[in-house]
Amino acid sequence: METKDLLVEVKNLKTYFYLDEGTVRAVDGAEFDIRRGETLGVVGESGCGKSVTARSILNIVAKPGKTIDGQILYHRRTNDHTDILDLTQLPPQSDQMRAIRGAEIAMVFQEPMTSLSPVHTIGNQIMEAIILHQRTSQEEARELVIEMLDLVGMPLPERTIDQYAHELSGGMRQRAMIAMALSCHPSLLIADEPTTALDVTTEAQILKLMRSLQEELGMAIMYITHNLGVIAQMTENVVVMYMGKVVESAAVDTVFYNPQHPYTRALLQSIPRLGQTTRDRKRLASIRGMVPDPYALPRGCHFHPRCDRMMPGICDRQDPQMVEVEPGHKVRCLLYNGK
Ligand SMILES: Nc1ncnc2c1ncn2[C@@H]1O[C@H](COP(=O)(O)OP(=O)(O)OP(=O)(O)O)[C@@H](O)[C@H]1O
Numbered sequence: 046m047e048t049k050d051l052l053v054e055v056k057n058l059k060t061y062f063y064l065d066e067g068t069v070r071a072v073d074g075a076e077f078d079i080r081r082g083e084t085l086g087v088v089g090e091s092g093c094g095k096s097v098t099a100r101s102i103l104n105i106v107a108k109p110g111k112t113i114d115g116q117i118l119y120h121r122r123t124n125d126h127t128d129i130l131d132l133t134q135l136p137p138q139s140d141q142m143r144a145i146r147g148a149e150i151a152m153v154f155q156e157p158m159t160s161l162s163p164v165h166t167i168g169n170q171i172m173e174a175i176i177l178h179q180r181t182s183q184e185e186a187r188e189l190v191i192e193m194l195d196l197v198g199m200p201l202p203e204r205t206i207d208q209y210a211h212e213l214s215g216g217m218r219q220r221a222m223i224a225m226a227l228s229c230h231p232s233l234l235i236a237d238e239p240t241t242a243l244d245v246t247t248e249a250q251i252l253k254l255m256r257s258l259q260e261e262l263g264m265a266i267m268y269i270t271h272n273l274g275v276i277a278q279m280t281e282n283v284v285v286m287y288m289g290k291v292v293e294s295a296a297v298d299t300v301f302y303n304p305q306h307p308y309t310r311a312l313l314q315s316i317p318r319l320g321q322t323t324r325d326r327k328r329l330a331s332i333r334g335m336v337p338d339p340y341a342l343p344r345g346c347h348f349h350p351r352c353d354r355m356m357p358g359i360c361d362r363q364d365p366q367m368v369e370v371e372p373g374h375k376v377r378c379l380l381y382n383g384k
């Protein structure tokens with residue numbers, strides 16, 4: 046099997062929020078790799094640290110949050126060689142971080158209105174990014190924006206370019222945000238639930254578009270979603286997160302056909318798949334119990350109170366370590382520790 050070159054290595058990443066009520070360990074030792082040109086899916090229930098992981102990579106975690114440990118090694122390709130930069134060591138507002146953010150690593154957020162400015166036209170916002178990162182003239186940038194809007198399937202790009210976000214429909218806003226993210230040809234696009242606000246038809250169009258742009262531009266995508274249908278359709282490798290940790294990682298087919306972590310198995314039974322109607326969704330099983338209170342995490346494996354295969358005296362006492370159960374397939378579960 047061909048192995049693609051590494052693009053980003055996330056190692057033992059810890060990003061905590063320090064609040065009056067206590068410390069939220071939003072990301073607590075996450076580990077995974079993103080390879081050049083691949084699509085990595087990230088799944089897990091609400092609150093398990095997917096968005097905070099994405100923000101940590103871009104170095105935009107807002108106070109009172111802070112990345113306190115670990116490394117994010119970015120293999121940065123320049124003309125003739127590759128440098129390895131640890132993004133956690135770069136000050137968020139440094140020139141180097143700003144040159145990477147938005148241009149080499151771009152993000153499409155869960156909610157488009159949070160990343161589009163209400164007081165600038167769509168065109169001006171995207172042009173600003175292009176002029177900043179590619180040093181083109183105003184006219185050239187405008188031409189590029191119209192091309193990009195056309196590429197993302199925006200209707201009437203010559204007119205839309207001069208409109209404001211509030212004048213656009215949800216699908217058009219999402220397209221504008223994707224156009225902005227892609228305008229500098231990033232080597233990594235982080236897509237955080239990019240289609241949650243959309244109807245199924247528009248969602249399918251956007252997914253198709255992202256796939257074709259990926260082929261054309263050779264970029265990697267880190268795709269965060271609750272929708273396993275989308276994971277199956279879009280990704281090559283998958284990481285499953287629970288309470289700030291990666292609990293299973295493998296090729297997408299392995300995750301679907303040979304999941305090993307009880308949490309992954311439960312997720313597979315509970316998450317809506319593409320093509321299911323809302324009525325089917327209501328009848329789906331949900332995972333027993335609730336995501337724990339982040340201020341009072343259970344001892345041992347954080348999943349043990351909800352786990353079908355919990356081993357008393359073991360799972361409530363020991364911290365599971367990541368084990369490679371077969372090449373390329375890792376599981377953090379005490380069922381496999383010591384084997
Ligand atoms: N700005 C913040 N201040 C305090 N806590 C935060 C902040 N942002 C995130 N958190 C906490 O960090 C944890 C992880 O949140 P995160 O947004 O990464 O979850 P998620 O996996 O993206 O969930 P969802 O699927 O709902 O988007 C949660 O407990 C959340 O409450």
Ligand SMILES: [Mg+2]
Pocket residue numbers: 095096097155237
């Ligand atoms: Mg999120």
